[in-house]
Amino acid sequence: MPPILPDFSNSVKLKYVKLGYQYLVNHILTLTLIPIMAAIFIEVLRMGPDEISNLWKSLHFDLVQILCSAFLIIFIATVYFMSKPRTIFLVDYACFKPPITCRVPFATFMEHSRLNLKNNPKSVEFQMRILERSGLGEETCLPPAIHYIPPKPTMEAARGEAELVIFSAMDSLFEKTGLNPKDIDILIVNCSLFSPTPSLSAMVINKYKLRSNIKSFNLSGMGCSAGLISIDLARDLLQVHPNSNAVIVSTEIITPNYYQGNERAMLLPNCLFRMGGAAILLSNRRSESRRAKYRLVHVVRTHKGADDKAYRCVYEEEDKESKVGISLSKDLMAIAGEALKSNITTIGPLVLPASEQLLFLLTLIGRKIFNPKWKPYIPDFKQAFEHFCIHAGGRAVIDELQKNLQLSSEHVEASRMALHRFGNTSSSSLWYELSYIEAKGRMKRGDRVWQIAFGSGFKCNSAVWKCNQSIKAPTDGPWADCIDRYPVHIPEIVKL
Amino acid sequence: MAEITYICKRTVVSTKPTQPGKYHSFSVLDHLMEKNHIRIVYYCKSWGEKEAGEITVSLRESISEMLTHFPKVTGRLIRNEKGNWMIKCNDAGVRMVEARAKGSVEDWLKIVDREKELKLVYWEDMIHKPYFWSTFYVQAWADKTLGQKMVSPPFFHPLPPRRPINKTSNHKPYADLINHYKFSIENSIPLLDANHTHTTITLSFSDHMVQACMDMVQPTSAPNKPNRPSSPFEALAGLLWICISKVKGLRNGLVNMSLCLDQRKVLGLDKGFFGNCMVCNKVHSNGLEEHNLSQATKVIGEALEKMDNEGIMDLIEWLKHNDSYSHPLMNNCDLICASLETAEPYSVDFVGGFEPIRVSYYVEPTIGIGQVLIFRAPSYDGPLGRVVMVTLPKDEIVKLCEDELILHLSPRILMGVARNHA
Numbered sequence: 021m022p023p024i025l026p027d028f029s030n031s032v033k034l035k036y037v038k039l040g041y042q043y044l045v046n047h048i049l050t051l052t053l054i055p056i057m058a059a060i061f062i063e064v065l066r067m068g069p070d071e072i073s074n075l076w077k078s079l080h081f082d083l084v085q086i087l088c089s090a091f092l093i094i095f096i097a098t099v100y101f102m103s104k105p106r107t108i109f110l111v112d113y114a115c116f117k118p119p120i121t122c123r124v125p126f127a128t129f130m131e132h133s134r135l136n137l138k139n140n141p142k143s144v145e146f147q148m149r150i151l152e153r154s155g156l157g158e159e160t161c162l163p164p165a166i167h168y169i170p171p172k173p174t175m176e177a178a179r180g181e182a183e184l185v186i187f188s189a190m191d192s193l194f195e196k197t198g199l200n201p202k203d204i205d206i207l208i209v210n211c212s213l214f215s216p217t218p219s220l221s222a223m224v225i226n227k228y229k230l231r232s233n234i235k236s237f238n239l240s241g242m243g244c245s246a247g248l249i250s251i252d253l254a255r256d257l258l259q260v261h262p263n264s265n266a267v268i269v270s271t272e273i274i275t276p277n278y279y280q281g282n283e284r285a286m287l288l289p290n291c292l293f294r295m296g297g298a299a300i301l302l303s304n305r306r307s308e309s310r311r312a313k314y315r316l317v318h319v320v321r322t323h324k325g326a327d328d329k330a331y332r333c334v335y336e337e338e339d340k341e342s343k344v345g346i347s348l349s350k351d352l353m354a355i356a357g358e359a360l361k362s363n364i365t366t367i368g369p370l371v372l373p374a375s376e377q378l379l380f381l382l383t384l385i386g387r388k389i390f391n392p393k394w395k396p397y398i399p400d401f402k403q404a405f406e407h408f409c410i411h412a413g414g415r416a417v418i419d420e421l422q423k424n425l426q427l428s429s430e431h432v433e434a435s436r437m438a439l440h441r442f443g444n445t446s447s448s449s450l451w452y453e454l455s456y457i458e459a460k461g462r463m464k465r466g467d468r469v470w471q472i473a474f475g476s477g478f479k480c481n482s483a484v485w486k487c488n489q490s491i492k493a494p495t496d497g498p499w500a501d502c503i504d505r506y507p508v509h510i511p512e513i514v515k516l
Numbered sequence: 517m518a519e520i521t522y523i524c525k526r527t528v529v530s531t532k533p534t535q536p537g538k539y540h541s542f543s544v545l546d547h548l549m550e551k552n553h554i555r556i557v558y559y560c561k562s563w564g565e566k567e568a569g570e571i572t573v574s575l576r577e578s579i580s581e582m583l584t585h586f587p588k589v590t591g592r593l594i595r596n597e598k599g600n601w602m603i604k605c606n607d608a609g610v611r612m613v614e615a616r617a618k619g620s621v622e623d624w625l626k627i628v629d630r631e632k633e634l635k636l637v638y639w640e641d642m643i644h645k646p647y648f649w650s651t652f653y654v655q656a657w658a659d660k661t662l663g664q665k666m667v668s669p670p671f672f673h674p675l676p677p678r679r680p681i682n683k684t685s686n687h688k689p690y691a692d693l694i695n696h697y698k699f700s701i702e703n704s705i706p707l708l709d710a711n712h713t714h715t716t717i718t719l720s721f722s723d724h725m726v727q728a729c730m731d732m733v734q735p736t737s738a739p740n741k742p743n744r745p746s747s748p749f750e751a752l753a754g755l756l757w758i759c760i761s762k763v764k765g766l767r768n769g770l771v772n773m774s775l776c777l778d779q780r781k782v783l784g785l786d787k788g789f790f791g792n793c794m795v796c797n798k799v800h801s802n803g804l805e806e807h808n809l810s811q812a813t814k815v816i817g818e819a820l821e822k823m824d825n826e827g828i829m830d831l832i833e834w835l836k837h838n839d840s841y842s843h844p845l846m847n848n849c850d851l852i853c854a855s856l857e858t859a860e861p862y863s864v865d866f867v868g869g870f871e872p873i874r875v876s877y878y879v880e881p882t883i884g885i886g887q888v889l890i891f892r893a894p895s896y897d898g899p900l901g902r903v904v905m906v907t908l909p910k911d912e913i914v915k916l917c918e919d920e921l922i923l924h925l926s927p928r929i930l931m932g933v934a935r936n937h938a
Contacts, residue, residue, distance in 0.1 A: 120531045120580065121528070121529075121531070121576055121577055121580045123529050123531070123533075124529070125529055125533060125606075125607040125608065125609065126607075127592070127606040127607050127608035127609070128527050128529055128607075128608050128609045131527070131608055131609075132527065157533075158533035158607065159533060164526075167526045167527060168524045168525065168526045169525045169526065169527070169611075172524065515536075
């Protein structure tokens with residue numbers, strides 16, 4: 021809360037003052053324009069029609085002057101429309117629904133852990149504690165290769181998982197949108213930890229027999245925020261190529277990256293990462309504006325890699341026994357907070373209403389000039405967005421963001437429930453969360469959505485979407501069979 | 517010839533998560549079976565040109581669905597306060613081992629013997645760890661595989677209480693059944709690792725062979741006494757009792773034998789009851805000097821009749837009161853003759869229209885005198901057809917095959933003694 025009026029924070033009066041202030045500042049243009057127009061109107065009425073016709077005749081207009089003005093107007097209009105960035109529409113997207121036979125209940129996970137880590141009961145204890153507090157449910161899924169005792173992470177199994185996830189999501193997308201595979205102009209696949217040759221995008225092109233002049237990209241190594249990086253890339257490409265379709269596939273392949281050693285910092289991802297994927301269709305065609313679900317408004321990317329600590333906080337390396345795993349450092353949350361602040365500073369002016377920006381500016385000036393001890397004003401993002409999709413990296417991430425952005429539990433419900441039902445599916449988790457909001461029937465026309473993702477590097481990326489049309493609760497999709505059970509209360513610690 | 521390549525071991529879970537915090541305790545009859553385990557092999561024809569991997573995938577999916585109905589099967593064994601086992605329904609799943617054997621099923625069946633067959637059933641001695649290698653309702657699994665509803669959905673409830681009847685004033689509990697159990701419990705021989713000296717053969721008696729056996733059983737004398745026709749089980753049990761006694765060298769008299777039957781019907785339980793209902797009773801061979809088939813069968817029939825609802829209820833109550841006994845092995849002093857007829861192995865249908873080619877049962881551990889398992893045969897053998905699996909020490913088995921009574925009936929030998937060849 022702003023420290024300007026600390027004693028009145030609980031007062032009802034303050035609420036109305038705030039509302040009045042917001043209304044005033046946000047609609048300042050309208051509010052100043054209306055009196056001016058009213059004044060002109062009254063003046064016109066007062067003058068009477070004869071005086072107006074006299075006034076009109078007294079203006080001498082040359083043909084040349086008229087033509088020049090007309091050309092000027094047309095020229096300015098043309099320049100404006102030409103330089104306006106193309107609107108990017110999200111036509112539709114599809115999330116991968118894992119087969120129910122890949123389910124991993126807690127008891128099964130712990131048994132496998134005990135059998136595979138026979139000589140390290142402390143590591144098993146650690147995994148159990150992580151699992152109890154993780155916020156995951158009993159229906160998250162791991163790929164088939166990990167169900168073996170011991171796990172069999174062969175390259176063939178990894179390709180198998182990739183085919184299963186990506187092809188299911190794409191088939192689902194084709195069915196939903198009626199897209200012909202030959203109509204795809206741009207293909208971007210992002211999968212951080214599995215990068216074979218030929219690439220996964222080549223695998224997709226091979227399977228669906230896409231055109232030979234397709235622009236394909238494969239992004240790997242970019243962590244959990246790679247989904248939004250792909251969106252950004254697609255947006256830039258769609259500015260250059262008119263009348264095009266872009267398909268983005270976001271996934272994470274778990275099979276080759278299941279850590280088989282004993283190092284605790286590296287065992288953490290095993291407990292949280294689960295199978296998942298999403299396929300998204302973007303387009304800049306005007307004809308899609310009628311059926312598109314969302315419009316892309318902003319994408320803001322922040323990279324903190326220049327800082328050494330941020331660079332090393334999510335690091336893939338070999339442990340003492342030469343087993344490869346991803347090590348998460350202890351100050352991950354602090355670094356994430358810093359990255360978020362950076363991102364907010366950039367995105368704030370783009371999305372916040374004038375009232376919030378003014379307050380922020382005033383507090384900033386006040387801190388600089390009057391008293392540096394004033395707490396910085398945290399803008400109220402709830403006024404800029406109706407829905408929030410926070411990357412379901414783990415319970416700690418969601419808790420931290422909820423605290424920092426002062427969000428209510430309903431705002432973070434989509435993130436928590438996606439974490440419970442699907443686990444941390446990396447770059448595709450944002451799409452499961454969006455799907456949850458739609459499945460609950462909460463998405464109305466004009467609603468704005470903020471997707472925030474964190475990734476190794478350390479990166480914080482945001483995307484802002486505006487809902488194009490009210491979305492009816494879908495009958496298919498990953499939440500179709502279980503949405504009625506949600507929201508579910510997730511206890512702090514699940515007793516195992 | 518046929519090598520078995522082990523492919524993988526994995527866990528199969530149910531499709532829906534179970535409610536946490538549920539526990540299931542075993543009934544007294546379940547506890548008695550603690551030291552025993554059963555291994556079953558089903559040989560099925562594969563229908564159509566399916567790759568071996570495809571079938572395992574569809575089997576895995578169907579077992580997942582089936583397990584949703586059996587939360588007790590996916591749980592784990594833990595000890596309760598009294599030191600007895602109970603199940604914690606923690607949704608951990610069922611361990612499944614996949615392997616591939618070279619060659620066709622038919623070729624395998626020609627050369628199989630006990631040792632080879634047991635290799636097909638994966639076994640691990642879980643001595644210290646309280647893990648649960650479950651045997652489950654294969655029928656329900658098969659039904660699910662074909663996408664059908666389960667014919668007999670499982671019932672989980674404790675054994676039923678005594679049926680309320682007119683209480684007669686002098687009600688003597690059926691002492692024999694109780695005494696038999698008492699005797700077994702007190703005289704249980706400690707477990708010896710004697711598995712390797714026993715071997716098993718499988719004999720298939722078709723419809724007319726069993727009919728012939730039953731005809732032999734009908735006594736020629738005493739026409740004025742109305743005789744209850746004997747069941748196939750009684751007839752075959754009598755036959756084998758006599759043959760095995762001969763083989764063991766008993767010129768007069770018969771070996772000690774206990775019968776073991778499933779008592780679901782008697783207890784008024786549905787076919788879907790999940791739990792042990794096998795009750796054993798000793799057959800009194802006193803007074804039977806010669807090896808007379810009809811007399812032996814008569815005695816068996818009498819013993820079976822005595823195992824009625826009252827008798828079993830008395831037994832169950834006695835067991836409940838005497839809970840302090842550590843649960844012994846039930847088959848170590850006598851020849852056990854068990855009827856697995858209610859199991860209906862051949863009505864299991866995995867592949868849509870084909871019953872299994874063959875089913876084998878092994879109840880372990882096998883020590884003591886020996887074991888006879890009788891169960892129904894495939895439908896082409898007729899409704900009276902039965903398959904008999906006999907487990908005896910090796911030398912006795914060889915003599916059994918040459919016994920004249922058996923040769924007279926000439927059953928088909930499905931699985932013979934191990935032949936010593938490469």
